[in-house]
Amino acid sequence: MRTSRLVLDLLCHRAKKVIASRANSSCVTPYVQGQSPRKNIREYFYYIDHQGMLFLDDSKMKNFTSCFKDKEFLVFFFKRIRPNETDRYVEFPYISLCGRERNYIRCDDTPLVFTHVRPAENGPGDIFCYGHAGDLMHLRFEPDKLFMCPTTGRVYHPCEERFGSVGLVMSKLAIEISPRFSFENGENRPPTKFQWKDKLHNLDNQWYFKYRS
Template structure:
């Protein structure tokens, strides 16, 4: 098969595979089709050739990793811009007064170096003083350097810590029950710092997406105003939802909490309903 055609086919295959897997990058089917040269598209025969390199791509993904597959000469130019990977080195200094680091926050709220090959509990950051310091400085990287790849930043003097995340930079991981008799409100903890980083639980403002089952809660504006609730907490809280007319294809309409039936505002729904996330 002609080398140029093979690289184009690989690009199309990756685009469609990543769409269905929600894996690291996203592209619509329309965008994927637009990347193809119409002169090379010969209907079914073209897509048969796409399928014919399926195993070839899977081997490359396994052996080299997604980033290296995309960097194969001739493949990258056929992918949409959002597929193009940022090449960086942890601690790089674009100028003498700056050092740059790159981080990733998963859907459990765990913080990792972005280029860590293994991302699990054993490899995430756990030191609470560091986590408090890091998370309190997170803000949106609006129009800043690397904003497309790393939409959040946690600046620290001459260090610029760029962050991408599975969903939101803030994930509420623990529920801290308040004592009504002492006038203490229920709180949600985030950032892996226990009681050192919390915000008041607002039962009327929780929002669940029926399509994904993900649940959100308001967060400080510096983090974008939205925080994901950890899946283990969702399991506990979801039993308190009510769906209007029993229609579970729509967001829940009410939430029962501590003897009170709250009408949900769903103020976050318009912000999160089209959210794309990496599984």
């Protein structure tokens, strides 16, 4: 019913290698924060890390002290995220349009990162909160749709199409819930079951492969 301590250590190690690899391989077209490519347009550039924290892309130190924390701003920003379908800065796959501002976004993994689960206030079930805005942004939590990637240890959950349909679970939370997974096909394959609130869920992994194939 749960992974071994060895497996959890291995998954954490693999995730750290992936994070380091992505950070070192990024190649971004030169830009200036607040640049104006034409009248009444301003362009800004952001980065979302694997914990779901939002930074200015060119911040030298990316940690809790330098990320954006104002919940009202975060809700405003995240509610406007969509794929970058412009012909500018294709290495920033997402954009948040805020009036005359074009906010280009690149990510360590996904633009939406789930941070915590809490009971729904209206109706049964739970909600999955994201974006570090408390409970202001959330989707319905579907425990049978959790997917753990065996090569990285990262855990994913479905999200809205405008975010790419695949949301990452924050690493701290992923480690906390990892003992709830069952690996009936071996620990080198995705888990098959997940225990949540006294119910053992059969995991549906097909949604993940549909969007990440």
